Amino acid sequence: MKRTRLFHRFKSQNLFRLVIGLPAGIFLAEITAMIIVYFLKGAYWFTILIDAVIATALMLPLIYILSYRPLLNDIVNRERTKAIMEFRLRLMQFGITNSLDELLQVTLDEIEALIGGTIGFFHFLEADQNTLWLQAWSTNTIQCMCNAEGKGSHYNLDQAGIWADCARLRQPVVHNDYALLENRKGTPEGHALISRELTVPILREGQVVAILGIGNKPTEFTPDDVDLVSTLSDFAWDIFERKRAEDALRESEEKYRTLVDWTYDWEIWIDPQGDYIYNSPSCQRMSGYSPEEFIVDPTLSLRIVHPDDLKAYEEHQQFFHDNNARASNFEYRIIAFDGSVRWIDHICRPLQGKDKGYLGRRISNRDITDRKLAEQEAMRRNQNESMLTQTIHTLQLEIARDLHDTIGQNIGYLRMKLDHLSEADPQTCSNLNTEITSMLKVANESYDLIRGTLEVLQADGLLNPFAFFIQYAAQIEERSPFKIHVSSRGEPRLLSPNQVRQIFFAYREALSNIEKHAKASKVSVELAWNHDHLSLVIVDDGQGFQLEEVPAGSHYGLRFMQERMNALNGTFSIQSAQSDGTTLTFTLPFA
Structure with a gap:
């Protein structure tokens, strides 16, 4: 339309020049011819010739000046404008695919x-x-x-x-x-x-x-x-x-x-509606999924969140639609494509344009799995060290109690006897040999107790208590009038040093009580290895006793054995009758 209007305008301008030029030329030529004819007074044909020559001589330059020359200039200008526009168009098209040089x-x-x-x-x-x-x-x-x-x-x-x-x-x-x-x-x-x-x-x-x-x-x-x-x-x-x-x-x-594609962290730009605008390639290193997979499936980022962290992640997603929400961060886990669990340190903040308009949120996800594993390992070590410290402290207390309750009492007995003997007159002390024999017996008992305790404490790792029981039974037989038969039934299970120590001390206390009070000739010891627990059954053929008739101050050994079993979450029971021997049963759970 614009070109058509320009064409009509151009045509009208040149037609106007032509219409004005022709009458003006004719009028000027006629006036000039009339003046010449008037003075020359020639024939009529001569008058016509003069008129034609003058009209032609005057009209042609006038028509050229008023009409043809502007027309030619317009044509030149149009061609020039066309050439300029084509030049500009060629440069614009060439610049699209080529360099500035x-x-x-x-x-x-x-x-x-x-x-x-x-x-x-x-x-x-x-x-x-x-x-x-x-x-x-x-x-x-x-x-x-x-x-x-x-x-x-x-x-x-x-x-x-x-x-x-x-x-x-x-x-x-x-x-x-x-x-x-x-x-x-x-x-x-x-x-x-x-x-x-x-x-x-x-x-x-x-x-x-x-x-x-x-x-x-x-x-x-x-x-x-x-x-x-x-x-x-x-x-x-x-x-x-x-x-x-x-x-x-x-x-x-x-x-x-290049900068964002090669960032080590997982960078994301999410629009106010929660759709992905940009997702850096680092997401594949962390999650195993490509950036395109997250863009095609916007729910993928939610589906890979660890179930235990899903609720917290969904609550955090509400920030995506809140243009007033400030920068925030939290830690959560994802389940990668290969099934591994990765810890993510998630930081997001709002994005604003030059006009302060809300453009969505920028998210930076950093893989902190190694740090979390190191923290968990440090926590585990701290817990183990704390448990070890507590165990050592408990062990120290128990060893101190064992030494006090057994060897300490024996040493106290020996000191008392030695003090008595040192004050007595050897000439009047008729039972000197008896006292020495009794003291030697107590000293041997203390020695045996120390050997047994050291063997248990020096043991490394899990143990089978059967060998300790055999060895200690042999030591008791050397100084006692009764025989001890130790047997094992079932598939043996290895026990911890603490379990062996506790049940060994209970076993030792039981044999000590038989030696002091039972007047037995035979003692039977059986280790029964059951599915989920160990039973230690000690039977003697001694004089037995009625538990309810035992004086209140004489329950010390029984209480000692009960405490040992309680420390192992086990049980302890006694069956005894006057002149019918005694049966002690200890039960130790494996777990």
């Missing part, structure tokens, strides 16, 4: 072709208005005209030749007689010879930003050439600026993309 070179080639030059160059001028950068030569210049190096080089404006006068004067400069110029500086070695040149400055905001030059046109440069090159260079600079901005934006985006 290639765009600069094609621009020079296009202008060369339109003007008819054979040399073209482009210089950029820095913001200091003094530093020049050679950016491009035309293709013909590089291939046929100039071998001088210098692309990308820079130098000061005051060192440049007369071609740079356009930047100094801030207007186009034409040299149609370059060889005759007195102030020219010449050209470097390998540079093309210059016969004519046209250089134009490109200005933006009052500053010269570049210089475009065309040289060696076969004919002189005209004002139309100056206008055309100025217009084309101005249009071209807009395209260059846009291209440089696009390249800078593309480079910035590539740097950003």
Whole structure:
């Protein structure tokens, strides 16, 4: 529509000039002819001839001036405008897929072709208005005209030749007689010879930003050439600026993309609706799933959360839709593609644009599995050390109690006897041998107790108590009137040193009581290894006793054995009757 209106306007203007020109020419020619005929007073045919000649001579220039010349100028201007627009369109299309250097070179080639030059160059001028950068030569210049190096080089404006006068004067400069110029500086070695040149400055905001030059046109440069090159260079600079901005934006985006794609942490950008805008490749290292899988399936991030942490994660997701929510973080677990559990340190914060509009949230997920495992290991070690310390303390107390309750009492008995003997008169002490024999018996008992205790304490790892029972029974038999038979039934299980120590002390206390009180001739000891517990059954054929008739102060040994079993979560029972022996049963659970 716009082109149609322009065409009709153009047609109307030229028709108006033609309509005005014809009457004006006829009127002027008739007046002139009448004046000439009046003075010459010739024949009628002569009058007509004079009239025709004068009309033709006057009307043709007038019609040309008023109509045809403007028409021709309009045609030239239209062709020129068309060429400029096509030039601009070609540059814009070329710049889409090519570099800035290639765009600069094609621009020079296009202008060369339109003007008819054979040399073209482009210089950029820095913001200091003094530093020049050679950016491009035309293709013909590089291939046929100039071998001088210098692309990308820079130098000061005051060192440049007369071609740079356009930047100094801030207007186009034409040299149609370059060889005759007195102030020219010449050209470097390998540079093309210059016969004519046209250089134009490109200005933006009052500053010269570049210089475009065309040289060696076969004919002189005209004002139309100056206008055309100025217009084309101005249009071209807009395209260059846009291209440089696009390249800078593309480079910035590539740097950003490279930076975030190669971050070790898992970076995510979620929009206000909770959909993924960006998901870094690190997610595959942590979760085993690719970024595309999370984008295609927005529920995947929820489905891989560990069931124990799912509720906390769902509550945290509410922040995604709250533009007033501040930065927050928490730790949770995910189940990776390979089934492994990974600990994630999750930090998210709101994103805002330049207009303070809410753009969603940025999430940084860091794999802290190794740290968590180290913390758990440290906690386990601390717990083990605490348990070990408590165990050692308990063991110390139990050993102290054992020593006090057994060996300590024996030593106290020996001291008391020794004190008595030291104060008695040997001549009047008739039972001296009996006392010494009794003391030796107590000393041997203490020795045996120490040996048994050391063997249990020095044992490393799990133990089978059967060997300790056999050895201790043999020691008791050496000094006692009864025989001891120790047997084992079932598949033996290894016990901890603490279990062996406790049941051994109970076993030792039982044999000590039989030795002191039972007056037995035979003792039977059986270790019964059951499915979930160990039973120790000790039977003697001694005189037995009635438990309810035992004096209150004499229950010490029985209480001692009960406490041992309680420490192992076991049981202790007694069956005895007067003149019918005694049966002691100890039960120790394995777990």
